[in-house]
Amino acid sequence: MVQQGKKTQADRTVVVGGGIVGLSCALALQRQGEPVLLLDPARSPPPASYGNAGHIAIEQVEPLASMATLRSLPRRLMAFGGPVSLPIAEIGRWLPFGLRMVTAARPECFAAGKKALSGLLAEAMPAWRRLAASLEPRGLLKQSGHAVVWHGQEAAAAKLRAWQGADTGxxxxxxxxxxELAWLARVMKTPPAGGILFENTGQVADPAAVLAALGSAFQAAGGERRTGLVQALELAGGTAVLVLAEGERLRPRRVIVAAGVDSGALLTPLGLKAPIIAERGYHIQSANHDWPDDLPPIVFEERSLIVSRFRSGVRASSFVEFARRDALADERKWQRLEAHAAALGLPARGPWQHWLGSRPTLPDYLPAIGQAGASNLFYAFGHQHLGLTLGPVTGELVAAMISGQQTAVALAPFDLKRFG
Incomplete structure (x- = not known):
């Protein structure tokens, strides 16, 4: 009998990355009958898949690489109370990224990106339903929508018009x-002047619980999971070889790079352009709260803040900080989140847990899903703010692509060839 551990060299697919996208790909392939080894770097703090707002954001069909985003940038900077941070020490990272984003924001590029992202997001909730129905425990997906509120009268009128004119897929x-405003106001010191309620978006019961459930389902299906850091990818005879940090070399049947922000560094030496940046987000969370369990996630749009209740506590998330993944944390951002919570009168108290993580973002704000030059090399990363939203559908698409089946959406717009 051949031992499972000896299959890695010739028979198995190796998925690099243990976040929501990597786990979704690994589980979909394993259930399809493909033996899979998942290599998880198990970083601390946990990745963006753990620290996100838990929101299934099917409404975000317009890529953030747009002229509207660029025009609004000055007033959205942290110095003016906004969520965007461009640390001067990181200019070597965010300036080249920003110039590429300007190119991607051209009207024709934006239109093509919106069409591609809309198609992907249209499949996101159905994929989530299928996945959640197959996981234990039940109830990980909540399809109760979410709310967006404003406290200023002028902001409420202007923002409502903007949403009514927006494409939400x-x-x-x-x-x-x-x-409904009174229902939402139960968690605020001051009632909102206006708001909107999304009816068919969703949230997960707890991001950490989702990751645990995916891992358990993967291993129950026969998959193997190892803690290990991939140091490099090399080509040998036209196929990709994995070099682990300990010096071990793996020659699997297939490799899927789903390593988030680290994916670019792995693929660039092979001649692929993946101009990815760490778009870092911050959250605070407390288990000491009185948040009603019937409320959906609430976006306080004037503060660029989303607050969600999970099984593990109430979480407030914000900020878009362009930097290196391992750059030092900016303590002021956690302080501002705590100040927002206090000013709003949220029914959550300290001690607050602090988290910082990196969203893997490409300049056009589209993910990268496709096959690389090597015959056995595939990739799925760069899902920016939509990793949780698009994880399950990405897993299905990768499984279909590898097995030669027709994919639910065309993958050409997500090919890395778009970067030259």
Missing amino acids: TARFHAASKE
């Missing part, structure tokens, strides 16, 4: 009634 919303 398959997501539906309505202006909140007085009764």
